[in-house]
Amino acid sequence: MANDLRVAFIGAGNMAEAMISGIVKTGTLEPRQVTATNRSNADRLLELHNEYGIQGIMRDKLQLSSYDVIFLAMKPKDAESSLLSIKDHIRPDQVVMSVLAGISTEFMEEHLNDGQQVIRVMPNTSSMLRESATAISPGQNVTMKNVKLAKSLLSSIGEVYVIEEDQMDLFTGIAGSGPAYFYYLMEHIEKTAHENGMDVQQAREIGAQTILGAAKMMIEREETPTELRQNVTSPNGTTAAGLDALNENGGGTAIKAAIEGAMNRSKEITEQLAKVTVQ
Template sequence: MKNIAFTGAGAIAEAIINGLISDGVCLPGQLIVTNHSNDERLSFLKESYGVSVTRDKREAVKHADIIILAMKPKDVRSGIESIREHVKGSQLIISVLAGISTETIQDLFGKKLSVIRAMPNTSAAIRKSATALACTSEVSQAEMDAASELFRAIGTVVHVSENQLDAVTGLSGSGPAYIYYLAEALEAAAADNGIEAHTAKALIAQTFLGAAEMLLHSGKQPELLRKEVTSPGGTTEAGIARLEQYAVKKALRECVKTATERSAEMGELFAKNAQKEHT
């Protein structure tokens, strides 16, 4: 792996750093981190992972082969402006910023750089992220391979077209929150039926984990797996019937649809504001 600069030092940046070092994809000396103003955060990353840190933006990016934009989306304009004059056309830009298009990123840099958008999720913290990658036409196969290797250090990687990223955001980007929401409901149901909280949590977590492994490794579709658990006249059939009664499947579809639409709205709003400021 090549030298990587992180502009932004939040949770996703830390998850990627941890994954790269733990997997042996990068040595700490190949990673450098900068941010807007949080010196305490930079010190923490240096002490925890042995990476280089700096507040000098030119120093951060001048030797980097890959620059990862990991600031908050609201700070992307100022963040890019702080490094724009120091970025070369040979460097690969990877953005983990939700809703910010590659076109907007190129416009902010003022040049047609190689840009890859990545949509990981918060499970990156335990190296179990589901990450989707999309790129501009300037990105070479070697650059996409490098980005794929990078994000495989924190989980699973898929390649999509950029027009699918809003849907990916609505599905897997926000997806952990949906799973936790279901876990909340199941914990409440367990309490209603006299199961202690710590016991319920262990049972629910392992049930989710086992079901996920079955989805990944059985080769069977979700519908078939569900039917295999559902005996005629049994407990599961009764439970599924109640889910159907309350239109839970429809609610989940609407949930993803609404989150997808919101992702698109956020991107369009940012692009419009960026265009106004530019003119």
């Protein structure tokens, strides 16, 4: 990565930190190449500076023209005002990468000047450990050079997938929101283990190692998840009893509902913002 590349984050919350951690701790960028901004929370900026060595400055002090990449990392409700606030302070050769759920490249392009380069990005908080599943969908004006830049920058926080934008809501339901489903699963593993007499910390380690092992099997082995599940399941054994209980209690339906619930919320954000803009 070029050592004169400069990246600014507008919005220095959880997602920005997860990305900054991955980018800086892997040495992909030097801390001096990264700036994070907030509108009002100065303590947070100091915290990020102390932890990662990056620059933290208030949003109104940010010299936008000095950055090659501008990440938008505030909440979707603040997208429109943020886009309008950067619109006339950036050049067409700078690229705006947004991690905001439900904010389309079309919406970004409409709120920026003609020809502006934008990329929609959906990472997840596992960026912190370089284990994100991150999707990118380039807008219509982006150069191949900047798509490559996005891929190499984001590969420092995990795997990168270039997808069609019409799959972005679904990707958000699976991968952007996905870590939370596994944390929820773990909360219930811990609770059940505790109710049955196990120490919570020990249950956490055992549960996490089990999820990690299963994830690695799916990544590294050739068998499908169905074959892997069948390999665990002895006839009339313990797994069969567990899976029967999962099915009887709507396990599969709940997983589908979670993914589609998040996906539909992403679509809804897009639609709500389009309405606000038209009014």
